[in-house]
Amino acid sequence: MKTKIAHLRKQNKLSQEELAFAVGVTRQTITSIEVGKYTASLVLAYKIAKYFGKSIEEVFDFSDLEGF
Amino acid sequence: MEELKKRLRNRQIVLISGLVAACGALLLSRIFLRDISDTDRLPDFLRGFISGFQTGIVLALFGFMLFFLIRNSMAMRNPDRLKKLYIAETDERGLFIKQKAGSVGMDIIMYGLAVAAAVSGNLNGTVFFSLFGACLFVTLIRAILGIYYSEKY
Known part of the structure; x- marks a missing residue:
């Protein structure tokens, strides 16, 4: 799944480690989500979106799921 | 905490x-x-x-x-x-990896033991029954855990 996490992080001058610590996951999890290898759970997606002050749809791209 | x-x-x-x-x-x-x-x-x-x-x-x-x-x-x-x-x-990804590895690992162990037991049946009775018992044990554990988690979730 595509996300705007990397872009938002850079905008906020935030490292993966800092974001990971803030939302309660490891840095590797953030890396995997950013490169699209792992899909975040609803709870984690909510935490990340809330951290950036955005809605889940603004951070995560659900267009791949359309048609299901 | x-x-x-x-x-x-x-x-x-x-x-x-x-x-x-x-x-x-x-x-x-x-x-x-x-x-x-x-x-x-x-x-x-x-x-x-x-x-x-x-x-x-x-x-x-x-x-x-x-x-x-x-x-x-x-x-x-x-x-x-x-x-x-x-x-x-x-960490949810860590837990997911653990679950995946455990589940796939258990499948491989189960099939490996079944094949090894079948092959050893042509060689030695003690080895056959040891492997057969281990295979039965793993299968039983998997079935019990399957029932437990399907009731829990």
């Missing part, structure tokens, strides 16, 4: 109990199974291997326990370390 501290304290008790039980089982088997043991018939290097394995297991368990005891005690005293430990333990 208080919940995690409590869990760490309980885990330390389990770790120590596990080590005592493992050492006890090894010691009791050395005393009481000596008479019916057939390892005396084995060549020296094989007996040495068994003895080395037993010593290694005790040392590994001891090292494992010591590592976790120190890590947990340090985390319980330092809130930053405690949060890092909490994150490492509850």
Whole structure:
């Protein structure tokens, strides 16, 4: 799944480690989500979106799921 | 975080109990199974291997326990370390990987044991029944866990 996490992080001058610590996951999890290898759970997606002050749809791209 | 501290304290008790039980089982088997043991018939290097394995297991368990005891005690005293430990333990990707590895691993073990049992049936009865029993045990555990989790979720 595509996300705007990397872009938002850079905008906020935030490292993966800092974001990971803030939302309660490891840095590797953030890396995997950013490169699209792992899909975040609803709870984690909510935490990340809330951290950036955005809605889940603004951070995560659900267009791949359309048609299901 | 208080919940995690409590869990760490309980885990330390389990770790120590596990080590005592493992050492006890090894010691009791050395005393009481000596008479019916057939390892005396084995060549020296094989007996040495068994003895080395037993010593290694005790040392590994001891090292494992010591590592976790120190890590947990340090985390319980330092809130930053405690949060890092909490994150490492509850990280959803880490848990997902663990579940995946456990599930696929169990399947491979089950099929491997079944094939090995079938092949050994042509060679040796004791080996066949040992492998068959292990295969049955793994299958039973998998079935029980399957029922338990389908009821839980």
